[in-house]
Amino acid sequence: xxxxxxxxxxxxxxxxxxxxxxxxxxxxxxxxxxxxxxxxxxxxxxxxxxxxxxxxxxxxxxxxxxxxxxxxxxxxxxxxxxxxxxxxxxxxxxxxxxxxxxxxxxxxxxxxxxxxxxxxxxxxxxxxxxxxxxxxxxxxxxxxxxxxxxxxxxxxxxxxxxxxxxxxxxxxxxxxxxxxxxxxxxxxxxxxxxxxxxxxxxxxxxxxxxxxxxxxxxxxxxxxxxxxxxxxxxxxxxxxxxxxxxxxxxxxxxxxxxxxxxxxxxxxxxxxxxxxxxxxxxxxxxxxxxxxxxxxxxxxxxxxxxxxxxxxxxxxxxxxxxxxxxxxxxxxxxxxxxxxxxxxxxx
Numbered sequence: 001x002x003x004x005x006x007x008x009x010x011x012x013x014x015x016x017x018x019x020x021x022x023x024x025x026x027x028x029x030x031x032x033x034x035x036x037x038x039x040x041x042x043x044x045x046x047x048x049x050x051x052x053x054x055x056x057x058x059x060x061x062x063x064x065x066x067x068x069x070x071x072x073x074x075x076x077x078x079x080x081x082x083x084x085x086x087x088x089x090x091x092x093x094x095x096x097x098x099x100x101x102x103x104x105x106x107x108x109x110x111x112x113x114x115x116x117x118x119x120x121x122x123x124x125x126x127x128x129x130x131x132x133x134x135x136x137x138x139x140x141x142x143x144x145x146x147x148x149x150x151x152x153x154x155x156x157x158x159x160x161x162x163x164x165x166x167x168x169x170x171x172x173x174x175x176x177x178x179x180x181x182x183x184x185x186x187x188x189x190x191x192x193x194x195x196x197x198x199x200x201x202x203x204x205x206x207x208x209x210x211x212x213x214x215x216x217x218x219x220x221x222x223x224x225x226x227x228x229x230x231x232x233x234x235x236x237x238x239x240x241x242x243x244x245x246x247x248x249x250x251x252x253x254x255x256x257x258x259x260x261x262x263x264x265x266x267x268x269x270x271x272x273x274x275x276x277x278x279x280x281x282x283x284x285x286x287x288x289x290x291x292x293x294x295x296x297x298x299x300x301x302x303x304x305x306x307x308x309x310x311x312x313x314x315x316x317x318x319x320x321x322x323x324x325x326x327x328x329x330x331x332x333x334x335x336x337x338x339x340x341x342x343x344x345x346x347x
Contacts, residue, residue, distance in 0.1 A: 004077075004188055004193050004196065005188060007071075007077065007197065008184050008188075008196055008197060008200040009200075011064055011067070011068055011197055011200050011201060011204070012184075012200040012201070012203055012204040013204065014064050014067065014204070015060045015061060015064040015200070015201045015202075015203075015204030015205045015208065016060075016204035016205070016207050016208040017208065018059070018060035018063055018064065018205075018208070019056050019057055019059075019060040019204065019205045019207075019208025019209055020208040020211070022055075022056040022059055022060060023053065023056040023208070023209060023212045023222060024212075024220070025056075026050070026052060026053060026055050026056040026222065027050050027212070027220065027222050029052070029055070030050030030051070030052050030222070031050065033052075033102075035050060035051055035052045035101060035102060035225075036048035036049065036050060036051065037049050037050075037051035037223055037225070047218050049218070049221055049222060049223050050222045050223070051101050051222075051223050051224075051225035052098065052101055052102075052222075052225050052227060053209055053212065053213065053222040053223055053224035053225060053228050054094055054097060054098060054101075054224045054225050054226075054227030054228025054229070054230070054231055055098065055227060056205075056208075056209060057205040057206065057208075057209050057224065057228055057231065057232075058090075058091060058094045058205075058227070058228075058231055060201075060204070060205045060208065061087070061090070061201045061202065061205050061231075062087075062091065064201045064204075064205075065087050065201065068197060068201075077193065077194065077197075078193070078194060079194045080194050080195075081124075081125075082124075082125060082126060082195070082242060083194040083195060083197075083198055085121065085124045085125070085126060086121075086126070086195070086198055086235070086238045086239070086242070087198065089117060089120070089121050089126075089234055089238060090202075090231050090234050090235045090238070091231070092117055093114075093117060093159060093230040093231050093233070093234035093235075094227045094228075094230055094231035094234075095227075096110060096113050096114065096117070096226075096230055097110075097163070097225065097226030097227035097228070097229060097230030097231070098225070098226070098227035100225075100226045100227075101225040101226050101227050107282040108282075110226075111156065111160075114155070114156040114159055114160075115152055115156055117155070117156075117234070118151060118152040118154075118155035118156050119148070119152060121151065121155060121238065122147070122148050122151045122152065126151070126238055126241070126242060127147050127148075127151050128142065128147055128150045128151045128154060128241055128251060129141070129142055129147050129251075130142065130250040130251060131250060131251050131253050132249070132250035132251060132252045132253065133253055134252055134253075134254055139250045151241075154237055154241065154256070155234065155237045155238065157237075157264065157267070158233045158234070158236055158237030158240075158260060158263075158264075159229075159230050159233035159234050159237065160233070160267060161233060161260065161263035161264050161266070161267040162175065162176070162229045162230075162232050162233030162236065162263055163226055163229040163230060163233060164263070164266065164267050164270065164288060165229075165262070165263045165266055165267075165288070165290070166223075166224065166228070166229040167288055167290055167291060168290040168291075168294065168300060168303060168304070169213050169214050169223070169300050169304075170210060170213055170214045170300065170301075170304045171290060171303070171304060171307065171308075172224060172228070172229045172232060173206045173207075173209050173210045173213055173224060173228075173232075174206070174210065174304055174307075174308045175232070175236075175260075175262075175263060175307075175308070175311065176202055176203070176205075176206035176232040176235075176236065177203050177206040177207045177210065178308055178311050178312050178315065179236055179240075179259050179260065179311065179315065180199040180200070180202040180203035180206065180235070180236065180239070181199075181203045182259065182315035182316070182319060183195075183196065183199035183203075183236075183239050183240070183243050183259070184196045184199045184200050184203065185319055185330070186243045186244050186255075186319065186322070187199055187239075187243045189319075189322055190243060190244055190245060190246050190249075191246055192242065192243050192245070192246070195239060195242055195243050196243065198235070198239065199239055199243065202232065202235045202236075202239075206232065209224060209228070214300075214301075233263075236259070236260060237260075240255065240256035240259045240260065241256055244256075244322070254318065255318060258314050258315065258317075258318050259314075259315060259318075261311070261314060262289070262307055262310070262311060266288055266289050266290075269287075269289075270285075270287050270288055273287050274287070289307075290303050290307070293306075309338040312334050312337065312338060313331075313334050313335070313338060315334070316330045316331045316333065316334030316335075317331055319331075
């Protein structure tokens with residue numbers, strides 16, 4: 001376990017460093033291409049911002065993946081076909097969002113392509129087939145068509161949930177960083193070492209992006225755009241239904257739901273509010289949790305602290321009581337880290 005954690009740390013650091021060094025180049029490219037996100041009634045930023053930050057993250061993940069594959073040939077690290085499929089799916093999800101950043105695609109077209117992508121993942125074996133309900137203590141084996149529909153709903157839903165939560169600086173990148181970090185340890189606990197490495201790449205990429213997304217200098221500031229939020233959403237969707245599994249377990253329904261609790265709850269509540277108001281579910285507004293808190297006067301850093309430390313505590317809780325081994329050290333660590341964040345990270 002110590003060796004695989006060291007390898008995770010190495011590739012986390014590589015992806016972090018590549019992203020950190022690439023983002024200034026992406027900013028320059030964004031000015032050259034004039035890919036700016038302009039302020040409007042919903043977006044209360046002061047000035048137009050470059051919106052292709054996801055290009056820096058996906059570039060780092062792609063380069064790090066090639067380095068990881070080369071490294072695996074000279075070591076005993078096994079890279080499964082599902083790892084390759086997941087990386088290809090993440091890259092394709094990025095392309096969907098990136099195309100929207102450049103050409104402003106119809107939301108219905110984007111949804112249709114997301115469904116095709118989700119169906120491809122299912123056809124390649126990334127499926128929700130058997131679900132375990134912990135409080136009821138029973139498993140459900142899903143019929144093939146139900147498995148397909150639930151897998152499509154999960155992957156497409158997570159892509160859009162992360163995209164919708166990306167309405168505040170730091171929030172989508174922060175979720176990507178913290179959730180992927182938890183999935184690293186879950187992958188090690190369940191023996192899915194190659195998937196834990198993919199989580200390390202996503203986590204490192206998100207962390208490398210955050211300093212520029214939260215930068216106070218507008219000339220150095222960037223947002224990830226749909227390309228970035230789509231790749232993170234797709235990555236987390238695929239990992240949360242693959243990582244907490246081994247040959248002898250069903251998918252504990254609590255794990256993926258807790259990993260992505262806030263983005264999913266936010267998305268579902270917004271959809272219901274829009275429908276009740278007889279509006280299109282795809283019509284943008286300021287009904288998201290982060291928008292409401294922002295309008296109440298909370299700062300960007302305060303909102304990030306509240307949501308991300310809550311996510312950190314929830315993930316640490318399921319890491320501590322994961323059904324394989326009792327390890328409350330994770331919960332203690334997250335509590336101490338949360339206290340540190342609230343005490344020393346200024347709003």
